[in-house]
Amino acid sequence: MADDGMLLNFELSSEPYKAGVKFKGGRWRERKRAERVARNGPSIPATAYSGGDEELRSTKRRRVDEDSGHHQSHTPGTQSKRFESLAHDGGPSSHSSRPHKPARADGDASRGPRQVISRLFSFNPTQATAAEDEVEWVAPEATNAPLADVANFGSLTLSSRLVDELTKMKLERPTAIQQKVIPHLLTSSSDAFVQAETGSGKTFSYLLPMIHRILLLSNSGKQIHRDSGVFAIIVSPTRELARQVHTVLEQLIRPFPWLVSTAITGGESKKAEKARIRKGVNFLVATPGRLADHIDNTKALNLGTVRWLIMDEGDRLMDLGFEEDLKKAITRLRDIPIVQRTEDGTPLDKLPERRVTVLCSATMKMNVQKLGEMSLADATFLAAEKGDEDPTIEMAVHKAPAQLHQYYTVVPSKLRLVTLIAYLKSVFSRRGRTMKAVIFMSCADSVDFHYEMLRDPAVTDPPASATKEAELVSKTVSKAAYFTTAASPEVMMHRMHGSLSQPVRTATIRSFSECKTPSLLVTTDVSSRGLDIPAVDLVIEYDPAFSFSDHIHRVGRTARAGRPGDALLFLLPGPEEGYIELLKSSTPPSSQSHESILKKGFMAKLEFPVTTQAKPEDDESYHGKAETLQLHLEQRLLIDSKRLELARNGFKSHIRAYATHVKDERVHFDMTQMHLGHVAKSFGLREAPGGIGSGIERKSKKGRRDSSKADDTTKEQKPGGDVIKRKSAMLMRAVADEFNIG
Numbered sequence: 001m002a003d004d005g006m007l008l009n010f011e012l013s014s015e016p017y018k019a020g021v022k023f024k025g026g027r028w029r030e031r032k033r034a035e036r037v038a039r040n041g042p043s044i045p046a047t048a049y050s051g052g053d054e055e056l057r058s059t060k061r062r063r064v065d066e067d068s069g070h071h072q073s074h075t076p077g078t079q080s081k082r083f084e085s086l087a088h089d090g091g092p093s094s095h096s097s098r099p100h101k102p103a104r105a106d107g108d109a110s111r112g113p114r115q116v117i118s119r120l121f122s123f124n125p126t127q128a129t130a131a132e133d134e135v136e137w138v139a140p141e142a143t144n145a146p147l148a149d150v151a152n153f154g155s156l157t158l159s160s161r162l163v164d165e166l167t168k169m170k171l172e173r174p175t176a177i178q179q180k181v182i183p184h185l186l187t188s189s190s191d192a193f194v195q196a197e198t199g200s201g202k203t204f205s206y207l208l209p210m211i212h213r214i215l216l217l218s219n220s221g222k223q224i225h226r227d228s229g230v231f232a233i234i235v236s237p238t239r240e241l242a243r244q245v246h247t248v249l250e251q252l253i254r255p256f257p258w259l260v261s262t263a264i265t266g267g268e269s270k271k272a273e274k275a276r277i278r279k280g281v282n283f284l285v286a287t288p289g290r291l292a293d294h295i296d297n298t299k300a301l302n303l304g305t306v307r308w309l310i311m312d313e314g315d316r317l318m319d320l321g322f323e324e325d326l327k328k329a330i331t332r333l334r335d336i337p338i339v340q341r342t343e344d345g346t347p348l349d350k351l352p353e354r355r356v357t358v359l360c361s362a363t364m365k366m367n368v369q370k371l372g373e374m375s376l377a378d379a380t381f382l383a384a385e386k387g388d389e390d391p392t393i394e395m396a397v398h399k400a401p402a403q404l405h406q407y408y409t410v411v412p413s414k415l416r417l418v419t420l421i422a423y424l425k426s427v428f429s430r431r432g433r434t435m436k437a438v439i440f441m442s443c444a445d446s447v448d449f450h451y452e453m454l455r456d457p458a459v460t461d462p463p464a465s466a467t468k469e470a471e472l473v474s475k476t477v478s479k480a481a482y483f484t485t486a487a488s489p490e491v492m493m494h495r496m497h498g499s500l501s502q503p504v505r506t507a508t509i510r511s512f513s514e515c516k517t518p519s520l521l522v523t524t525d526v527s528s529r530g531l532d533i534p535a536v537d538l539v540i541e542y543d544p545a546f547s548f549s550d551h552i553h554r555v556g557r558t559a560r561a562g563r564p565g566d567a568l569l570f571l572l573p574g575p576e577e578g579y580i581e582l583l584k585s586s587t588p589p590s591s592q593s594h595e596s597i598l599k600k601g602f603m604a605k606l607e608f609p610v611t612t613q614a615k616p617e618d619d620e621s622y623h624g625k626a627e628t629l630q631l632h633l634e635q636r637l638l639i640d641s642k643r644l645e646l647a648r649n650g651f652k653s654h655i656r657a658y659a660t661h662v663k664d665e666r667v668h669f670d671m672t673q674m675h676l677g678h679v680a681k682s683f684g685l686r687e688a689p690g691g692i693g694s695g696i697e698r699k700s701k702k703g704r705r706d707s708s709k710a711d712d713t714t715k716e717q718k719p720g721g722d723v724i725k726r727k728s729a730m731l732m733r734a735v736a737d738e739f740n741i742g
């Protein structure tokens, strides 16, 4: 990993921090150091309490190097020369009203304010690909919209009561995949492999024909009811998805109260789930683990009547490692003979004569093929478009809906956080333009950090009288700062990831979905699949997806069922730019330069949330504003150890997660090209905290112990060149080990 030795980039207030400030959390030594700094002003750069001893040492080392004019990676020269050149590096900010003055090595507070250089705009790697801004984009015809040339759902010979129900839900005409799948499942008893773009209505395509055929059973004089047996099992990879499918199903069967659906998803007591199964259900929507558990342990679950097994989001089911659970369900269903009548004698002749398995996916990966081989027999491949009937052709091609406008922006690491804020500021500035946006990040710790930094810190816990729902979302929903301004509408931030408890996850998604003001969901890939919130008009991939198919699913949270949508992907200059070719293989993307994002976003005055910090000076130029904002964010970390811990954890988890890109795409996500110091800056940190991948330090020590002379000599080397390369390789190996990739 390159390490060009980050310069200090803080402009600390001349005033001492509030006397008597007490620091909580962290280690004793860090707390003591922080308190000393708060009392006396920083004698050493504030990294003193932003990191451990290693950071302190390296900071000292760098300061000495800088002050003696021997900066490791950049053109040597005198301090004053360097500062001059920095002013020019800063582009428009070189005209900033705030003078750049050298950092003082002694940190003597008595000699007036300590000026430290902000180098947000210098020493950034340059973008290799051309940045074309605002090339006019004409939206092609939507590819996942209801078909204009089909009269209505009635033309697919669905029951009129079902069609009426659809009309009430404002669904009139089927989409292309529904037109293919519904007739097939209405008449056939063969398995099916359903592939169609995100947001194309796959859920209705399998639910409607199943309900229609079950309703036909009641026409034979006898009434089907909840005790008649389980007719369909729908397996979804996540609890959210299972609940979502269950909700849609409940809506569809509302006019037929004798039919019952239930969701068994874990996250609640098994006892309650067993009790519901015992009372009788006709549709079981389940996550694979819970389904396998109930198959083993719930006697009341009788599988003899089951005629459909639907596996939704097939590739995700496999990605998440549910193969064994699915195998169990598939094998058990194969072994149990089909019953031809319910216990009270109702013939089941209107249902398929054999068990039908349907596998659905928007993307086709090799693992879906494996699941297909495991579960399907003589399956019919059903795809939305003509010419897509050959699954082998589609294997490699993942398409996003054509009307989805995809952009990418190449942003140097150091500028990522301010560019994100600038972008959010401009998209939420116009009333009614963006109502719901989703930001995808690589890991839960990064989500937690960004949520905390971007929310309004003045918002406190709900009052004791708050409703249960308000209590559940008290730590995951909050007013945004920075991009909620007096002039723009209030934006509500939401945070969501897999480490939150199930009730909190459910309440947070509900809040995001029902929010009437503009809202932003900061999340991990836990929200990338199947989540159907039609009003989402923007997806931001702040961290690229771990695989291209995940990218397709993430951006597919917008532009659903024919609606328009935008998606912006953040890339780093360097190897990540190679990813653009991959994007082009699906839908040609537009590009937007980070400079233009900053310019637009920082056109208006910056508004800072109320904090204990002195109000930062505003700066006229957008570079100046970006620097002011960055300094403000960094200072917020310095005065709050909890936030600092979030930043450090976010950084570490982000780096670890970076190593988990799928093997085929890792060429674009090369850890060895990553600049840890610059990445740290995007987490508001002055430099990279140590201890990424617990194995690294250990491994390096072990390596030295086992080593021969060659290692002893490297120990003597000054940090730089070879040692850094070796460290990168070790980090790479340690991270790869940790994630079991390689």
Ligand SMILES: Nc1ncnc2c1ncn2[C@@H]1O[C@H](COP(=O)(O)OP(=O)(O)OP(=O)(O)O)[C@@H](O)[C@H]1O
Pocket (backbone or CB within 6 Å): 146, 170, 171, 172, 173, 174, 175, 178, 196, 197, 198, 199, 200, 201, 202, 203, 204, 361, 362, 529, 530, 531, 532, 534, 556, 560, 561
């Ligand atoms: N025929 C239709 N007309 C209008 N809207 C529809 C139609 N069919 C489905 N929808 C709506 O489209 C949205 C997407 O449907 P659904 O979630 O089934 O898509 P999907 O293909 O499963 O997407 P993903 O692959 O992302 O899970 C839902 O809000 C649904 O109500």
